[in-house]
Amino acid sequence: MKQKVAIIGSGNIGTDLMLKIVNGSDRLEVAAMVGIDPDSDGLKRAAALGIATTHEGLDGLRRLPSYPEIAIVMDATSAKAHEAHHPVLVADGKHVIDLTPAAIGPYIVPAVDISDHGEAAAVNMVTCGGQATVPMVYAVRRAVDRLIYGEIVASVSSRSAGPGTRANIDEFTQTTARAIEVVGGAERGKAIIILNPAEPPMIMRDSIFTLSQGGDEGRIRASVADMIERVQDYVPGYRLKQDVQFERIGDNAPVRISGIGEVSGLKTSIFLEVEGAGDYFPAYAGNLDIMTSSAKAVAEHWAAGRAG
Structure with a gap:
């Protein structure tokens, strides 16, 4: 059974992450795409794929009917925004993967330490x-x-x-x-x-x-x-x-x-x-691709452990 994930941030990184999971993951399912701009390309693409969307940020995500079923939340906003998101998501029992440089939670680099933080409530993807x-x-x-x-x-x-x-x-x-x-x-x-x-x-x-x-x-x-x-x-x-x-x-x-x-x-x-x-x-945007690929690898590793 696939683990449901939500992506906060409907910009370039969040949209690429969504497409990577939709098109290439047998362990994850994107249950929600969250943004603050109703006209963002990420929200439009998510809606076209049948994914629940909200342009009301974290508050909107928490009001979605699917929110209780979401196990993993991946934050692709900004360091400042994640500082506000983090305590709420952790209190809600979500496993948080932070793609911003907020540096909240242990740093995780899949090729080095992916097995070291399986029990962490939140991890940080560095940069x-x-x-x-x-x-x-x-x-x-x-x-x-x-x-x-x-x-x-x-x-x-x-x-x-x-x-x-x-x-x-x-x-x-x-x-x-x-x-x-x-x-x-x-x-x-x-x-x-x-x-x-x-x-x-x-x-x-x-x-x-x-x-x-x-x-x-x-x-x-x-x-x-x-x-x-x-x-x-x-x-x-x-x-x-x-x-x-x-x-x-x-x-x-x-x-x-x-x-x-x-x-x-x-x-x-x-x-x-x-x-x-x-x-x-x-x-050419390998700098963005390596972030989303790494975050997807972490989410899949965590999902595999939870399924086991």
Whole structure:
């Protein structure tokens, strides 16, 4: 039996998430699509598919006859809106999957820690940059003795960055940097996002730089290759752009890491490309696609556990 889900947010991310579930999930059923704009494309598409809709936000969702049957609520609004939604949904006994950078609840990156939070009332999907890069940071961490530093640069097409993304730039960098540490295992993390105005639009590109000690290049390469395959299970367009690069930082020329001091070790550089599946977004918007694909993977994992 499929688990009923509701999606709050009828914008691009919510609409793509809805289509991914409708067209490609044997464990989930979209029971409601929620927005605040009655003319949004997401609400119109949902209604055409026979899905219950409301343009009255969370209050409207709670008034729908199907609300008591909904097990999972996926919030694709904004960090500020989710701060208000979260306590209400948890109090109502819903399992909440947060696609905003609100950072309420444990961070979850399916390829890394999907099995660690099965009992959590709510989980946070970090950010698009976090979903793309934290698996690579963790891949290095598990292959070395000490991961001192992790830095990521997420470069996405300006066209794929809507009002919600632009309004949450600060939350993006803070949340992603924290996830590099909490989930990725780096002692210090840093995140940068670039909105590239190039035409034609560029596919999402991610650069990951780490500084580690106590590992060798072969183990890191093997760990990265394994992690690429794990992510590809739910994001087929996730791939290395070139071979993993290495540089030795000697004791005679250490680098200074804020809060840690001068350190030496092995610098690893990983360059990724994320192409979207094209369910609703164009293929270049891999930054949006990886968020919805990851959220769907989490919901299906939770639904499978509940069914079992």
